[in-house]
Amino acid sequence: MDNIVIETRQLTKIYGEQTVVNEVNLHVRKGRIYGLLGRNGAGKTTIMKMILGLSSVTSGEVDVFSQTIKGNEKYIYPRIGAIIETPGFYPNLTGTENLEIFAKLRGTSRPNAVKEALGVVGLPYRDKKVFSKYSLGMKQRLGIANAILHDPELLILDEPTNGLDPIGIAEVRSFIQDLCVKRGKTVLISSHILSEISLLADDIGIIHNGVLLEENSLAELHKRNSKYILLQVSDTAKAVLLLERRFHVKEYSVQDTHTVLLYDTDLDMAEINKALMLENISVISLQLCNDTLEDYFKKVTGGEGIA
Ligand SMILES: Nc1ncnc2c1ncn2[C@@H]1O[C@H](COP(=O)(O)OP(=O)(O)OP(=O)(O)O)[C@@H](O)[C@H]1O
Ligand SMILES: [Mg+2]
Incomplete structure (x- = not known):
């Protein structure tokens, strides 16, 4: 598919x-930010390394730009910028000097590439501070600047906000969004922090013990995990019939023989309770629930949650 x-x-x-990555089918769409979310050891870095050819694939396939990674790498990799673990910068050179070396190595022809990349991540151009004197946040920024130096179409960023303070995280988030929205880049980013991913990503893949448990747009996940009325009754078939006829309920889902979820939360719960009882349908429980995204992640990752 094109997109x-x-x-x-x-x-x-x-x-x-x-088996650290287990039959994963993931789909990163053009011009969107895909957040790969998983706890420590879930398999995020290993997936990214396989996509980038830094780790061999045991089985399965990877397509990047609609080409299977097998001999086409020479044409594919220049179109990708990545940070996987800390890049090897020279400690005694400044950020600018380091990037100038990488620019030459990569044959970046644009004259302002280094200046522009530093500008995007908010680092000064041609200042005197050498890399060994950089704070962790500055090092992370330089790593991202290095990844975007050759103006790649696709960015693969493995936990780029690790070790940053909250303001630093917000800044990195904002320039990643800019890269996507203003420059049309596609971004695959990993994190173990749900709140970070949910503020940034358009699409989310949840990885747990090497298995991709869920892949969906953030909007869809939010929709699915918003408010609902949980109704537990003796007979769902009879209850649903009554709800449809008397209360004109259309948005609902039957979970099992005793449980129905109603998505219209403006319904009068007392009236529903009364009507069900009058029809001899026992109400075991009737309550308004508000599942957060976090509850959902806890549920799919087996109770412990992420982050
Ligand atoms: N070279 C290796 N040899 C053996 N096992 C490895 C190797 N690299 C990774 N693993 C194992 O693979 C699993 C997945 O590791 P991976 O680094 O992909 O997880 P991750 O999701 O990136 O975790 P983190 O959030 O800690 O970065 C872990 O159990 C790890 O110990
Ligand atoms: Mg990792």
Whole structure:
């Protein structure tokens, strides 16, 4: 498909006895920010390394720009910018000097590439501070500047906000959004912090023990996890019939023989209760619920949650 920039099919990585990435099918769409969310050790870095050819694939396939990574890398990788773990910068050179070296190595022809990249991440151009004197936040920024130096179409950023303070995180978030919205870049970003991903990403993949448990747009996840009325009754079939006829309920889902979720939260719960009882339908429970995204992640990752 044209609008898919990265697609993995049954992507699997096995180290010894351990399957660390298990048949993952992920889809990163053009011009969008895809957040790969998972706890420590979930397999995020390994997936990114396989996409970038930094780690061999045990089985399955990776397509980038609609080309399967197998011999086409020479044409594909110049179109990608990545930070996976800290890049090797020279400690005794300044940020500008470091980037100038990387620009030469990569054959970046644009004359202002270094200045522009530093500007995007908010680092000064041609200042005197050497890399070894940089704070962690500045190092992270330089890493991102290095990744965007050659103006790639696709950015793969492995936990780029690790170790940043809240203001630093907000700034990085804002320039990643700018890169996507103003410059049309596609971004695959990983994090173990739900709040960070939910403020940034358009689409989310939840990875747990190497398995992609869910892949969806943030909007869809929010919709699914908003307010609802939980109704537990002796007979859902009879209850639903009554709700449809008497209360004109259309938006609902039957969960099991005793449970129905009603998505219209303006319904009069007392009236519903009364009507059900008059029809001899026992009401076990009737309550307004407000599932947050966090509750949802806890549920899909087996109770412990993320972050
Ligand atoms: N070279 C390796 N040899 C053996 N096992 C490895 C290797 N690299 C990673 N693993 C294992 O693979 C699993 C996934 O690791 P990975 O680094 O992909 O997780 P992650 O989601 O990036 O975690 P974190 O949030 O801590 O960065 C872990 O159990 C890790 O120990
Ligand atoms: Mg990692």
